[in-house]
Amino acid sequence: MIRYSIKYEPNGPVSSIHMTSRILGIPVFKVHAFYVDGLLIDTGFTRCRKGFLKVCDELPEIDAVVNTHHHEDHTGNNFWITEKYGILPLAHSRTTSYMRSPSRWIRLYRRFVWGTPPPSKMAEVDLEVRTKHHRFLVLSTPGHSDDHICLYEPNENWLFSGDLFLDEEVRYTREDEDVYALLDSLKRIASLQPIKMFCSFSGAIEKPAEALQKKIDFLEGLRDKVENGLREGLSSQEIQKRLLGPGDRFRFISGGQISKKNTIQAFLRNKGGVIR
Numbered sequence: 001m002i003r004y005s006i007k008y009e010p011n012g013p014v015s016s017i018h019m020t021s022r023i024l025g026i027p028v029f030k031v032h033a034f035y036v037d038g039l040l041i042d043t044g045f046t047r048c049r050k051g052f053l054k055v056c057d058e059l060p061e062i063d064a065v066v067n068t069h070h071h072e073d074h075t076g077n078n079f080w081i082t083e084k085y086g087i088l089p090l091a092h093s094r095t096t097s098y099m100r101s102p103s104r105w106i107r108l109y110r111r112f113v114w115g116t117p118p119p120s121k122m123a124e125v126d127l128e129v130r131t132k133h134h135r136f137l138v139l140s141t142p143g144h145s146d147d148h149i150c151l152y153e154p155n156e157n158w159l160f161s162g163d164l165f166l167d168e169e170v171r172y173t174r175e176d177e178d179v180y181a182l183l184d185s186l187k188r189i190a191s192l193q194p195i196k197m198f199c200s201f202s203g204a205i206e207k208p209a210e211a212l213q214k215k216i217d218f219l220e221g222l223r224d225k226v227e228n229g230l231r232e233g234l235s236s237q238e239i240q241k242r243l244l245g246p247g248d249r250f251r252f253i254s255g256g257q258i259s260k261k262n263t264i265q266a267f268l269r270n271k272g273g274v275i276r
Helices: 046-058 078-085 093-098 108-113 179-190 208-231 236-244 249-253 260-268
Strands: 002-009 014-023 026-036 039-041 064-066 128-130 135-140 149-153 158-162 196-199 203-205
Touching: 002 046, 014 046, 014 203, 026 196, 046 078, 179 208, 179 260, 196 208, 208 236, 208 260, 236 260, 249 260
Parallel strands: 039 064, 158 196
Antiparallel strands: 002 014, 014 026, 026 039, 128 135, 135 149, 149 158, 196 203
16 A cells, blocks of 8 residues: 655745655655745656645745656646646656656556656746746756756755755666766766755755765766676676675566666666667
């Protein structure tokens, strides 16, 4: 039995809408949407629709909506936001394409955990998004997905990082992630030296420059260790066990789409996508 919870967390000028999926009472998946100065960043997942829309009704106003990428825990309530408030969500051009027919790319376990959002009309986001008091630069940051973007407020030095960061150490990876593009994106974002980061997985990060560098160091260290394992003649399974430990629970839960195996395989691909 999966249960869902939603919590509105005001935090100064930036508020969080925190959604959690629990299996047998254990938190398994979580995601944050953020609200700042009339701007809603991401719309959570469909199975939290009633709670999400209730929170939205209590917000001062919603003038614009931006999706960081197409994954259904970030775009799940786009349709109802448009239907209720008459606002077209903005996103990368690839996101608008994905959202024309979400049922074509959402795997079975994801339909079960988050639900399948209805197709939604969207508009391509410009190079910046302006609100009454803020200006957000739109930064292309592929890696987690090919359509991923971050929003950066240069006057406040805020970064809304979507799923770019997630955590300092991530052992489970989606099968379609490009770890080389992810590293490039992390390095470009880290060069901004943000003073506060709002992560869709971990929430507000108080020391983002330090956290981003630790994530970069972790991934580069893991890459080097994978290459060392190859030079020793180890198989990918042996490298996985050595570096990430035994067991791969999310591989079972997700039917292989999220797994430690994918993490190792991501480093075994060269930048052209070919397994070495």
